[in-house]
Each structure stands twice: as structure tokens, then as C-alpha cells.
Amino acid sequence: MNERSFRPSTPTDYGSDFHDSRSTNLIGRHNLRTRIRLCLLALSALLMLACSGESPGGSTSPTTPAISPTTAGSTSPTTPASPAAAGGELTVYAAASLTQAFEEIATGFEADNPGTTVVYNFAGSQQLAQQIVQGAPADVFASANDKQMGVARDGGKIEPDAAREFVRNRLVVVVPKSNPAGLKELKDLAKPGIKLVLAAPEVPAGQYSVAMLDAAGDPTYGADWKKRVTANVVSYEENVRVVLSKASLGEADAGVVYESDAAGAKGVGRIVIPESLNQVASYPIAPVSGSERAEAARRFVEYVLSEKGQATLEQYGFIPVGR
């Protein structure tokens, strides 16, 4: 009775867990130090993880469409011999903006070259160039600008005269379908308070965007136009595709992307940039020197430059070369 009378006065119910807590205490007490040490060990391992940093930018998407031998045989008149040299995997490092067009080009190329499978690594050109210079196993490099092709060339990974322009691209302003900021023309990018997303200056698309803003500012829209536009920038994305995503999600009021990005995108409206102010992006492609699949690499470059390849690229909003 005496003992029981204490119980109700305590607000928490200790009774039910009493034995449990006691047994954990026995373990806990003796091992407290070991536990803390273990904790810290785990902690330091974790920290190393944190320091190493993840890199979600470079997405590798191997394309493995089924090859039907019947259609393949009939459409490869130029390459009748040496099927052994054509076999295997061809690794193509391509600018992120080429993603959709190159997926289709792979299907066409594989049909023309039975036994060869194209494997892509799509990412920002600057990242690809770095990876290639560091010795990544690329067979072909398709860059979104000459600068990054130059990085790979200076790194000794591309022969001096190997790079050829294979496609062009222009910039366009994209807005969410609902167009929350009510933007109508390029000039409106300076409208105070809008949320503008650009590609980072580290990325070719970002460099072209800056050049476009420079060209459009003085004298067309006034000296401080670029400054006001830059003040509206809420984020510099590390990949031009992310700019498109943020615009189509409605998180940004506007973004500047390539025509080819906007062409295949649902959920965005486009604001055309006047021809005289726009920038023409020139894409070079080249086989990577020292590749074990040099012959297949050369053939891939040929295919991209062929009528078929160019038609595919045009279909995805690119401007074919020679026009």
C-alpha cells in the first residue's frame, strides 16, 4: 500500500518498461566508452564520405536497343567488311544538350553497324573534357563548344585537326506554361523581382548566355539592362537541362536554354531571342586519340555528319551544318 501510493504521483508510467530499461542499462553502462568510440569511428568514416562528395551531374545512360540483323544488313552498303572491328561497345562522351538527339542517332548507327553498341556519357562539356583529360575511356567526344574541345586537345587526347563542327544551336528563353511573371519578350528579363535561372558560367550554355546578355544590353536595351537581368538570377545551374527542368516545374519565371532543349520540352513556353542578338553555339565532334575502337569511332563521327545524322539532329531542334 505504502509502495503503491508513490506510483500515481509520478506522471510517467515507469512500471511497464522497468525491466527493459534495466537490462539496457547493464549493457549500456559497461560499453558506454566503446559505444562512443564506435560512434566516432562511424562519424569519421562518414566525414570522409562527406568530403569526397557525390557527383550526380554526370549521368551515364547506356543505350542498348535491340539490333535486328535483317534490317542492319540491308542498310550498310558502305561497310561490308571487317565486322570484327565494328563489334563491341563504343563509348561516346556527349554534351548534355545532345541527349535526346544522340539517343536516336545511336539507334540509327547501330542499325548500320551491326554488333556495335553505343554507350553514352551525357554531362556538361566541361566535365566531360576534364574526365577525358584525366584518362576516362572515351572513344568519341562531342562538345557543346570549341573551348572544351580545346581543353581535351591541350590535354593530348584529341588530334590537332580531328575536331569537326557537326551541328549548331541557338539560345531561347523558356518560361513556365502559365508564365507567372507575364514575360513577353527578351527585354522583360530585366523586369524587377522575376526569378531567372541561367546555366553556370562554367558551362558552355552559360557562356553563350552571358555573351547574349552582353550583346543584347548595350546598345539595344540600354547600358544597365544586363545588370538588372543579372540581379534577377536566382541560380546558376551546372547543367543546361536543369535550367529547363526548373522552368517547366514553375520554380523559375524564366530560363535561358538551347533551342534544341526547348524543342522537345513540354510544359514550357518559348520567347524567341532576336536573331541579331542571339548567339550561335557551334558543336565540334572528334574521335579521342588512343582509343582502341578508332575505326568505330571514325565511323560514328561520319554517321553524325551524314545526311541521316543531320536529319535526326534537325528533328530535335538543332541547326544542321552547311546551312
Add this chain to the structure above:
Amino acid sequence: MVASSPSEGDTRAFGVRRLVALRLRRVHWWKIALVLSSLPMLLFLTVPLVALGLRISPSRVLSNLFTTPVAQAISLSLSTTAITVVLSVVAGTPVAYLLARGSFRGNALLDTLVDLPMVLPPSVAGIALLVAFGRVGLVGSRLDDVGVSIAFTQVAVVLAQTFVAAPFYIKAAAAGLANVDRELEQAAALDGAGGLQVFRYVTAPLAWTAMFGGAVMTWARALGEFGATIIFAGNLPGRTQTMPLAIYLGFEIELDVALTLAAILLAASFSVLILVKGILRQRVRML
């Protein structure tokens, strides 16, 4: 015992000595084997860090330290992670207490919920945060109606870090709280201490080491946070570009900036860990 003859004692002592020697030798071999078998992992963990340290000279780090992009990223990382740790401790301690003491039906569910952000890829966390707190998100759209916008701000950086890192504190604190002897708390309660007083004067001092360790873990994870931040908060130097973001983008164009920040992150993390270990060891001795 004392009465035994000297010769008898000698033989016994000799036997014991031999036994000890045998055992020592066995321990010795065991230790060598242990060290040898842990070498590959230790080397694997050390070599990249050493390589990073060797790649850039300390004087270079120092001279880069005061350039704008580096200084901006560091100060942003320090301020946001500090807020994250405070938020995690203030809002996470009740959750930890609930986890440690709760014997209610949803306990396993709560535990799993807290585990989830630790196992999710940070990019998933970033997208989830964007569709929740983004301008057109579930909660964000309502906030936007009243003029509050979170995405692309430092608030977004802190939210991303807290989402990913707070569970580390909560789990560690819960484990520490569960270890506190309830009889002590009961005794304090019987002596008339209120719930808060019991926590302040009994529970917290006993669970202090675990809670502190957890907070440091949260800080470390927040400092390294990348995926959720770049998706949810974006990347704007001086506003949302934390050290990991600057390292990632710097790697692509200004390798020097990336190496400087990486070296600083490494040095800072290392020294904080050593410091914390020292403090904890002293505390444990005092207990």
C-alpha cells in the same frame, strides 16, 4: 597459502610465467594479423586524403582563402551549418526523447521515418523538398500566396541540410537517452523535480556525450551536403553556393578553387573530429 614452501611457490610462479608468456605470444601474433589485415582498408582510406593534401601547397591554400568565391563559400557553409545544428538540436531533441522513451504503437514507424533521410540519395531529398516547399509545391504554393518564397534562398539551404542531417543527431541522442538509468530519473521525480528539471539536471548530463556526438555528426553531414542543396536551393555564389557546390563547379573550371576548398574542408573536419574526441574522452573519464 603463506605457509607453502619456497620451492613449491617457485614452481607455481614458473608455471604461471610460462602461461603468461604463451598467452602473450598468442596475443602478439593475433595483433600482427589484425594490423596486417586492416592495412588495405586503412591505406584505401588514407591515400586519397593524402593525395589531396599533397596536390596543393599550404601557401596556395592560404592565398586562395581570401579570394571572394572561396571566402563566400566558406562563410555560407559555416553559417548555414550552424543554423542547421541548432535547428536539429532544438527540434530534434523532443523527437529523440519520444523515440527513446515512447512505448507506443507507432514507435517503429517513427524510427523508420527518421531513418529514411539517411538512406535516401540526397537528390531524392532535393526533389522531394522542391515539390513540397518549391513555389508550386504542396506547402510552398500556399506560402507563396502569402509572399513567402523558399526555393533559391538560404532558408532552402538550411532546410536541405536539416532534412538530410538532422536524423544523425536524433538517432544518436535517442540512443544516449535510452541508456540513462530510469531509476535515477524516478528518484529525481520522487524528490519533486518537474519533467523539465529531471531532463535538465539528470537526463541531459547523463546523455550529454551521445547528444554532443550526434550534433557533431549532424554538423559534418550538413557541411558535406551537396545533392539536395543544388536541386532545392540552386547555385548562386554568395547566396546558396556552399563549399561542396563550389568544389563541384570549381572542379570544372577553376581546379585551384576546388582544391583549396577541398583541402580546407578536410582540415576543418579533421581538426573538429580530433577536438570532439578529446572532449568526449575527458567527459567519459569524469563519469
